Amino acid sequence: MSIISSFKNNIFLRNTMFNYIGMIWMGGGIIVLIPFYIKLLGPHGWGIVSACLSIQAMLLILDAGCSQIMPRDIAKTNTPENIFFAYFWIYIAVAFVGAVFLTSSAGWLAFRWFNAGHSSRELEFCIRLLAIQFLFQFANNLNIGFWNGTQKQFNTNLSQVCFFSCKHCVALISLMVNPEPIVYIVSFAVVTCIEFIFNFLWITRNNIDLKGLIDNNILIQLIDLVKENYIFSFGVIVGVFVSQLDKILLSHYVETQLYGVYVIVAQLGLSFLQLQYPLMKSVLPALSSQGEKSIFNVLSLKKMIIMLLVLAFPIGLTIIFSSDILYLWTRNHYIANHGGGALALICLSVLINIPYTFIYTNLVRLNAGGIILFSNIISALSMFILFHFMKENNSISIGGMMWIAYASISFSIGGIFLLMRAR
Template structure:
């Protein structure tokens, strides 16, 4: 670290801390989750899995807010008061979280009443656990405002330390309750909900303490994304979310369970690799926003992506059978999934190459271009899935991702070739 130029040290520090946090979450999945499964049993763990799945769907709302907050906090930090940005996005996050909470809670109550009327009532434990899961979402989603604030200020090590500390506290208390009190879905969700409330309060108080150290600027609002910008980016982000999920949804309906299970397995590795783009994105976007040459920062981001994501993806694409044999310990499954896995890894490489270009589009407020690219990808994926799935099975899902990557690669070449765009 000492041999690096001073300007690079915060960047490397942020990348390292973000990947360390990702590694911590992976370790929890590998070592702690099996304890949950063993302690709860298959039925109770199924209830927990349902709660976590619903949370995952609700948390996907952040794709519409997170990149905008990262951009606007970074810009305000250089020209105005980032507290103004935090206050506005906190209202946005809180409003979205409360609206989703009310809707989801209403749906849950109606579903529970429907089950009772059908003579198959939902268990009290599952109902309480789902209520706690929604309560956790309410405060955890609002907490993203504080995390986005620190990420935008390039204080990602601080943000990751707080995330890691609270995550360990949640899992630690959950293990204690399950082993020493009562093994139930409610006992699992209770510490996650209660500590999320504490996390939101403490993080909010910590951000507010920065206010005294920053001088307010009457022009601070000029660089804040307006509601029209938020809505436009949100629509583009929603299309992007669909492009990442449509293969699973379609193949789940069409394929036999056994074939879908194998595709779900190998596509999970793709989605895990895609999540590794997030630390790079968060580390470079704040710098890109305030840079005199955003393309130079984007090119640096591309070089890091080539090293950390593209090269490993291409290596796995070159030897898919070997990778799957080592991972699955089943030569038959490895042989069946080798070609789809190769296409998925090639798509991953293309997506990683496109990521710096997506950051440039965010910087220049090119929401229409982002939406158009995602719409073209979505149409191409729908065509590939509907035409090829009856003949090719799960290979069609991999081809849909390959079509996505190919379009992104073409768009990346177009963005690099054309002059710097202006704002919409």
């Protein structure tokens, strides 16, 4: 009975559990569904979809400048609706600009950047449709940021789990009727549009009065947010750009089919990396509301170590049996043979990144944008140099090496900064 009572009264514990349930459903769902998509679309069709997914991930880099500071800003204020209104205009403006960019650059991306061969025209059309999905996907992150900042992770995860399931159900059923890449993109675009509208109405009917969107003070609030956070936001955006650098470079240098293998491998590695995100989403607002207090006021050292060990165990097994796991997962020898080495390297970088989660959360809380920016610039330079000397190998394993370089440099610089500050 005391355990149940403790769970009900501990917002941090409750939110962490909700975040992990959502992550397990969505992360596990992706792992289960990818083999079905490969079977329905084939290597060629999956390559087209992988290219579109990569473009979307690259553009969602723009959200990194807001998604990590919006929950912090909302958690620190007594008037979260004012922060919501200011970020609303930021999200809508960036979403619109990103959609216009995608539409106008679709031809160049399809014919000049990706090695799609005779499928370039098909890829171009898919990218234009992807602009619609990006518009609403990016705008929906405003709703997610508000719920995370007000520590309503139940709402966040309920919405994400439901719409994740809807997107993939619609896509799978549609692909069974017509297994073409464009069908996948259209299915996701339609459900994403509904997702944004539903979530926005949920928030504005229960938490926010829409009249505040055109309040005269919003412009002042917007300017203050930009002044306070522009260095930090830029540092985070650079960081997320660096995290996508492997995909950006490989997408240009390897053929679309082999790039599709790398996207599969990177997705599995990302699923392990996402094991840390629910914890960070709970720690950040809880820590921000504590002012200058230590992270140990939110999470004890013992619990921290236990979490690290639990997260590390499945990753270690994947490193040892990477090729076997890929084959069991996809039942495809081509994917297992070409992706095993890259998967092992990516998982090794995830192991390095696990303790960095707590370092990074503290850097966000301290608004240490300069340190994050410096770390990311050094990482980017190192990754460019690494890629320059190894690109001739025409192997996707270089992507895993770039992951390791990024994780190691970030951990070292962030850890040294916090140690020096603690003295």
